[in-house]
Amino acid sequence: xxxxxxxxxxxxxxxxxxxxxxxxxxxxxxxxxxxxxxxxxxxxxxxxxxxxxxxxxxxxxxxxxxxxxxxxxxxxxxxxxxxxxxxxxxxxxxxxxxxxxxxxxxxxxxxxxxxxxxxxxxxxxxxxxxxxxxxxxxxxxxxxxxxxxxxxxxxxxxxxxxxxxxxxxxxxxxxxxxxxxxxxxxxxxxxxxxxxxxxxxxxxxxxxxxxxxxxxxxxxxxxxxxxxxxxxxxxxxxxxxxxxxxxxxxxxxxxxxxxxxxxxxxxxxxxxxxxxxxxxxxxxxxxxxxxxxxxxxxxxxxxxxxxxxxxxxxxxxxxxxxxxxxxxxxxxxxxxxxxxxxxxxxxxxxxxxxxxxxxxxxxxxxxxxxxxxxxxxxxxxxxxxxxxxxxxxxxxxxxxxxxxxxxxxxxxxxxxxxxxxxxxxxxxxxxxxxxxxxxxxxxxxxxxxxxxxxxxxxxxxxxxxxxxxxxxxxxxxxxxxxxxxxxxxxxxxxxxxxxxxxxxxxxxxxxxxxxxxxxxxxxxxx
Amino acid sequence: xxxxxxxxxxxxxxxxxxxxxxxxxxxxxxxxxxxxxxxxxxxxxxxxxxxxxxxxxxxxxxxxxxxxxxxxxxxxxxxxxxxxxxxxxxxxxxxxxxxxxxxxxxxxxxxxxxxxxxxxxxxxxxxxxxxxxxxxxxxxxxxxxxxxxxxxxxxxxxxxxxxxxxxxxxxxxxxxxxxxxxxxxxx
Ligand SMILES: Cc1cc2nc3c(=O)[nH]c(=O)nc-3n(C[C@H](O)[C@H](O)[C@H](O)COP(=O)(O)OP(=O)(O)OC[C@H]3O[C@@H](n4cnc5c(N)ncnc54)[C@H](O)[C@@H]3O)c2cc1C
Ligand code: SF4
Numbered sequence: 145x146x147x148x149x150x151x152x153x154x155x156x157x158x159x160x161x162x163x164x165x166x167x168x169x170x171x172x173x174x175x176x177x178x179x180x181x182x183x184x185x186x187x188x189x190x191x192x193x194x195x196x197x198x199x200x201x202x203x204x205x206x207x208x209x210x211x212x213x214x215x216x217x218x219x220x221x222x223x224x225x226x227x228x229x230x231x232x233x234x235x236x237x238x239x240x241x242x243x244x245x246x247x248x249x250x251x252x253x254x255x256x257x258x259x260x261x262x263x264x265x266x267x268x269x270x271x272x273x274x275x276x277x278x279x280x281x282x283x284x285x286x287x288x289x290x291x292x293x294x295x296x297x298x299x300x301x302x303x304x305x306x307x308x309x310x311x312x313x314x315x316x317x318x319x320x321x322x323x324x325x326x327x328x329x330x331x332x333x334x335x336x337x338x339x340x341x342x343x344x345x346x347x348x349x350x351x352x353x354x355x356x357x358x359x360x361x362x363x364x365x366x367x368x369x370x371x372x373x374x375x376x377x378x379x380x381x382x383x384x385x386x387x388x389x390x391x392x393x394x395x396x397x398x399x400x401x402x403x404x405x406x407x408x409x410x411x412x413x414x415x416x417x418x419x420x421x422x423x424x425x426x427x428x429x430x431x432x433x434x435x436x437x438x439x440x441x442x443x444x445x446x447x448x449x450x451x452x453x454x455x456x457x458x459x460x461x462x463x464x465x466x467x468x469x470x471x472x473x474x475x476x477x478x479x480x481x482x483x484x485x486x487x488x489x490x491x492x493x494x495x496x497x498x499x500x501x502x503x504x505x506x507x508x509x510x511x512x513x514x515x516x517x518x519x520x521x522x523x524x525x526x527x528x529x530x531x532x533x534x535x536x537x538x539x540x541x542x543x544x545x546x547x548x549x550x551x552x553x554x555x556x557x558x559x560x561x562x563x564x565x566x567x568x569x570x571x572x573x574x575x576x577x578x579x580x581x582x583x584x585x586x587x588x589x590x591x592x593x594x595x596x597x598x599x600x601x602x603x604x605x606x607x608x609x610x611x612x613x614x615x616x617x618x619x620x621x622x623x624x625x626x627x628x629x630x631x632x633x634x635x636x637x638x639x640x641x642x643x644x645x646x647x648x649x650x651x652x653x654x655x656x657x658x659x660x661x662x663x664x665x666x667x668x669x670x
Numbered sequence: 671x672x673x674x675x676x677x678x679x680x681x682x683x684x685x686x687x688x689x690x691x692x693x694x695x696x697x698x699x700x701x702x703x704x705x706x707x708x709x710x711x712x713x714x715x716x717x718x719x720x721x722x723x724x725x726x727x728x729x730x731x732x733x734x735x736x737x738x739x740x741x742x743x744x745x746x747x748x749x750x751x752x753x754x755x756x757x758x759x760x761x762x763x764x765x766x767x768x769x770x771x772x773x774x775x776x777x778x779x780x781x782x783x784x785x786x787x788x789x790x791x792x793x794x795x796x797x798x799x800x801x802x803x804x805x806x807x808x809x810x811x812x813x814x815x816x817x818x819x820x821x822x823x824x825x826x827x828x829x830x831x832x833x834x835x836x837x838x839x840x841x842x843x844x845x846x847x848x849x850x851x852x853x854x855x856x857x
Contacts (some may be wrong), residue, residue, distance in 0.1 A: 397799060
């Protein structure tokens with residue numbers, strides 16, 4: 145049964161954040177008999193709290209604490225992530241793709257690109273292969289381990305038809321961590337169409353109901369929801385000794401720890417390290433390199449919506465219902481490094497389409513008025529849509545810093561997230577827009593709308609892995625270069641972003657980290 | 671998730687509005703625009719005066735007109751704005767001043783006061799374009815509320831092809847998730 149631990153118990157591993165990285169790490173460690181206290185800023189919901197309503201779920205699940213975006217980011221809402229037990233795996237769509245082999249070696253493959261801070265990962269594809277396989281098994285990923293692929297919905301069929309007409313070859317319904325048939329205590333997908341509001345029946349894998357209950361059943365895992373960690377503390381030798389957090393009643397508590405693992409997603413993780421500055425670590429913890437918060441990546445993204453000659457009803461069925469993979473290769477002849485994917489994406493309801501198409505694309509009769517409603521909104525049922533997602537270039541000045549004066553509701557300095565695009569990103573997006581629109585044209589679309597990125601959903605890289613201690617924050621196990629018992633356990637570790645949606649890789653890295661951490665504990669090297 | 675509004679406040683507003691109460695009486699394609707004066711108000715104003723309310727109803731319709739809708743859903747949007755204004759004195763001021771600014775017909779140097787809801791369609795559009803540039807905070811407050819309130823209204827959304835909550839109907843597995851019939855078979 146779920147256990148509880150004393151605040152003064154300094155034998156536990158404290159994990160900050162219960163999302164893809166933290167939740168996986170916690171479950172894996174607990175299965176090995178290692179005691180874990182997981183502190184999660186958000187509340188614990190259950191399936192009964194998940195309803196098919198975009199507005200209600202956005203308010204229930206999202207991280208809405210104040211953040212400031214600068215550069216090419218939405219200034220008031222730079223990121224779209226969750227603050228809830230399970231983290232952003234409650235919202236996620238379920239696309240679960242492995243990196244391609246060369247993407248582990250981006251610096252070697254792409255060469256020296258001006259303005260980009262590319263590095264090779266200190267791990268490679270062969271080493272990750274077994275961890276990917278375990279992650280796919282855990283998550284029930286379609287197209288792996290004998291699990292069939294999902295059936296395609298209308299939005300997929302439009303994309304598939306257009307893509308094949310253009311000559312694309314690798315077009316299918318993806319590798320999705322959504323059950324096509326009952327598996328692992330979860331039911332099969334009923335094609336509800338609200339995956340990114342949370343799956344109300346639990347057909348989609350999520351830390352919330354897939355990993356947390358199993359971790360609790362080991363008797364080695366305590367989850368404390370509504371617990372916002374405000375500081376990591378250390379002793380005179382510089383070793384992490386515990387964390388301070390605000391509990392549900394707003395009281396400051398101090399939990400001791402043998403190991404501290406940070407998994408707050410790519411803004412909160414570096415923010416916490418920066419907020420944990422002390423006289424010994426005046427620039428923040430694990431930051432002797434000055435790399436904490438730098439190289440923020442969020443994938444190259446864009447959306448194409450198109451008006452088709454007949455009804456599509458793109459809200460029906462899995463939201464990421466299929467994928468075109470032909471452009472994901474690295475091929476210099478296209479004029480950019482790295483590659484991108486096309487994945488179906490519907491509209492999140494009429495209000496969102498009515499606001500986003502006019503507000504974000506340029507090719508509409510304004511944003512309001514009779515011509516706008518006729519051309520755009522009254523064509524809602526005939527719309528098809530895809531999301532374009534590809535590798536973006538890491539850049540040193542794309543970074544998370546702390547605001548000088550503004551504070552959030554906890555009294556902590558507000559994070560400022562700065563992001564500007566690299567010329568490679570712009571060249572890739574141009575190609576992606578052209579090919580995405582061509583797919584719909586080939587399927588008979590009368591008009592397509594190109595939308596720039598939504599607030600960041602794939603946030604990566606702000607405490608990156610590096611072979612050399614001066615080029616990143618952590619080494620290949622995720623342990624920070626400076627402090628051996630302080631780990632980075634989420635998407636912040638990413639050395640480079642690759643083109644693929646990141647969660648499968650975050651989960652695979654967490655499985656691997658649990659093994660390395662357990663071994664280090666057993667041999668008393670931590 | 672409407673990301674087109676660049677402030678977090680409108681982002682939350684735009685996605686969080688829920689509609690209740692007034693039903694749409696018109697049906698798809700039935701035509702016939704009900705004029706604002708004839709609207710039967712289905713709510714007790716809490717904060718705004720009659721001229722402001724009538725003006726906002728006319729403005730909401732001009733922002734996002736659909737021939738198949740009567741005034742009901744637009745009235746509901748304004749009822750939502752009225753209750754927000756009851757808790758927010760700044761918003762009340764913005765809306766009242768905004769509509770009174772729309773109630774002026776301008777031609778060259780001459781101007782003449784005509785309540786917005788009594789203006790012709792073309793004059794209303796002129797006044798709104800003027801407000802969009804000169805009083806953008808007001809314009810966007812009403813536009814954001816109309817986007818969220820009108821299209822967040824389940825009956826309006828359904829009329830446009832968004833079918834709403836599916837879990838109580840067992841999803842779309844047996845209700846047409848793959849029923850597309852106009853596409854040639856892909857090879
Ligand atoms: C709409 C949407 C769709 C997506 N679809 C896909 C997809 O199809 N495929 C894919 O691979 N990825 C997808 N993603 C991205 C994916 O969800 C994230 O990349 C992944 O969840 C990130 O994992 P993480 O562990 O880094 O952070 P998260 O999962 O975000 O977890 C971080 C957790 O830490 C908590 N936390 C933060 N700071 C503190 C603190 N100081 N104290 C305590 N707790 C804290 C947060 O509340 C949160 O619960 C999607 C994301 C969104 C928003
Ligand atoms: S489409 Fe499938 S995975 Fe998505 S919400 Fe519905 S049942 Fe869940």
